[in-house]
Amino acid sequence: MPKKITVLLGSPRRNGNSDTLAASFSKGAAESGFKASSIRITGLKIGGCIDCRRCWTNRAQHCFLNDDMKDVYAEIDKSDVITFVTPLYFYSWSTQIKPVWDRLLPYFHPKSKVDLKGRRTVLIATAGDDDPSCFDGLKKSFELACDHSKWEIAGLLLAPGLHDANEAQNSEEWLKRAFDMGKNLG
């Protein structure tokens, strides 16, 4: 069985910079035998966590809310590598992907039926700013979340200087770095 990667696409901009780098990453990962499947979050109905403390109480499903997050849970449950893809929005996660993070709460519930400890994870982020320090807050957020989740960070691709939607497509350097990160996942 090939190892499975779930790629959570967090930009509302189809074929924009983060999509492009995620596609290149997936191609590289496919070359080293992974099966990557992408989920475009934009267009899905995924509400924010409402802190109802009813994880696993609705017919033993992860979350009490009945929305498209159930499809994301199903993919994450069986993933070896979970990849978060986001444009930098005000030094943080995109509006689209942040609710997905919050809805991971059921996995940390004492009654969780799925143990994600030890899973591998990747972050791909793009930003308009040329200064790589613009990612400091996002990177810290990711690292703390992975530490809390006991996930191993298998790759970090933080690409600054990409503003217009087609800039990643025209950057051989970033396309190659994304591809290589996928190929070297091992």
Ligand SMILES: Cc1cc2nc3c(=O)[nH]c(=O)nc-3n(C[C@H](O)[C@H](O)[C@H](O)COP(=O)(O)O)c2cc1C
């Ligand atoms: C609402 C919003 C907030 C943004 N905030 C930042 C920011 O804080 N720093 C930055 O460098 N770029 C910021 N950007 C620019 C995007 O991060 C950048 O264009 C990115 O490459 C877009 O990726 P995409 O094409 O995958 O959507 C912002 C863009 C939007 C729409």
